Amino acid sequence: AQKVTQAQTEISVVEKEDVTLDCVYETRDTTYYLFWYKQPPSGELVFLIRRNSFDEQNEISGRYSWNFQKSTSSFNFTITASQVVDSAVYFCALSEANTGGFKTIFGAGTRLFVKA
Amino acid sequence: ETGVTQTPRHLVMGMTNKKSLKCEQHLGHNAMYWYKQSAKKPLELMFVYNFKEQTENNSVPSRFSPECPNSSHLFLHLHTLQPEDSALYLCASSQSREPYNEQFFGPGTRLTVL
Numbered sequence: 670a671q672k673v674t675q676a677q678t679e680i681s682v683v684e685k686e687d688v689t690l691d692c693v694y695e696t697r698d699t700t701y702y703l704f705w706y707k708q709p710p711s712g713e714l715v716f717l718i719r720r721n722s723f724d725e726q727n728e729i730s731g732r733y734s735w736n737f738q739k740s741t742s743s744f745n746f747t748i749t750a751s752q753v754v755d756s757a758v759y760f761c762a763l764s765e766a767n768t769g770g771f772k773t774i775f776g777a778g779t780r781l782f783v784k785a
Numbered sequence: 786e787t788g789v790t791q792t793p794r795h796l797v798m799g800m801t802n803k804k805s806l807k808c809e810q811h812l813g814h815n816a817m818y819w820y821k822q823s824a825k826k827p828l829e830l831m832f833v834y835n836f837k838e839q840t841e842n843n844s845v846p847s848r849f850s851p852e853c854p855n856s857s858h859l860f861l862h863l864h865t866l867q868p869e870d871s872a873l874y875l876c877a878s879s880q881s882r883e884p885y886n887e888q889f890f891g892p893g894t895r896l897t898v899l
Binding site for chain 2: 715
């Protein structure tokens with residue numbers, strides 16, 4: 670069965686600190702996709718990144734970076750030099766490809782507070 | 786308008802009322818979704834439409850009734866709701882109902898049931 674665990678409920682950092690948001694997933698499928706979304710106070714989730722199960726290359730986009738490790742079933746997200754605008758709830762999600770009527774399962778989310 | 790829009794943004798209703806939530810996407814997508822986001826619960830997928838056909842209903846009570854007249858519009862009709870149905874209802878769309886497609890979300894409707 671699918672499962673996504675974001676063990677950190679809330680994280681509070683001071684501006685310019687680096688912060689890593691953890692995501693651990695469970696799946697029996699060999700083909701799957703992992704996502705990160707950001708939900709600012711305005712409400713809408715904003716897509717940040719997608720990774721497929723065959724691509725373990727880490728990715729960097731500006732201050733954001735993602736570390737995908739199949740060996741530990743983790744897809745962690747790091748924000749470097751955090752800013753107040755990074756304050757939001759961040760969701761990790763998993764979609765499987767091999768099951769008919771598949772679902773996208775979201776983790777419970779991690780609320781990030783960045784203080785000035 | 787761009788992206789995914791939802792109306793109303795806030796709704797307060799009594800348990801005997803009937804109301805509808807509206808979602809519109811301006812992205813040319815073919816799949817649309819309704820999610821429920823409650824405090825202390827993960828995002829719950831309620832319904833999925835792909836090319837106007839309902840493909841998933843995740844054991845949602847019948848007091849929630851979706852409607853998808855075309856690929857751009859999605860409604861959620863509400864009747865005889867319970868206080869525990871109070872939540873943020875999010876609409877989303879994606880290019881199609883494939884696992885690799887990212888979803889684009891609207892700002893949600895904050896529903897309060899008295």
